[in-house]
Amino acid sequence: MDLVFKALADAGRRRLLDSLHATPGQTLGALTEGQQMTRQAVSQHLALLEAANLVTTVRRGREKLHYLNPVPIHAVQARWIAKFERPRLDALADLKAKLEGDDDG
């Protein structure tokens, strides 16, 4: 779990996860295009995310496709959020997103 928190403790890496959430199966090139980072920086961030099992890759021919793997994030949620709290927390998150227009707080 340490690796998961370390991997998530960086805005650039969170943006990469956002990008993979929006468009699963991107190559390194496609991921780099949407970011204000060099290809090398993106590649290093991806290695860290992969070590934390937050990103998984699939080889297809010569391409390496990247996917967001939310299983470790679910484990974090399952550890501290009881099922009965979920609807209220969803409602709060929706309200915050509506008022702030941004969910990266």
Next chain:
Amino acid sequence: MDKPQFVYVTYILTTADKVWTALTDAETTARYWGRSNVSDWKVGSAWSHRLPGEAPEVVGEVLEADPPRRLVTSWSPASKAADPSRRSRVTYEIEQLGEKVRLTVTHTELTEEGLRDISRGWPAVLSNLKTFLETGRTIPDPFSNMPCQEKAPA
């Protein structure tokens, strides 16, 4: 190969045989998944995903079976079993890495409706499977967001 829409990975401190049993044994799947996977798991056989004693919610066919390494199944909501456009494909790959198993679940050929439901279901199933195999316990409350795509008609 079709580009997968979802690839989920979990590492579990267990053996490949135990993971295979946990995915294919009706009683075991009911314990951590809340539903039973029922089949004889031979290529060409039917499989179903159902509450014990009830009508299936998901139905499909066993497309590949190589115990305890690889299982490929087709998935359809039971109410759309005859509609090929609603048929998706799930691949389970089980790799023993020392004392750990890397379990990869790949879901392909999903429709938009299927995508929405699946993306909330699999992480819960896989993290509960990990807890179950490592500790023998499960999260007591069955899931509300199962990757069933759609409820069977009443």
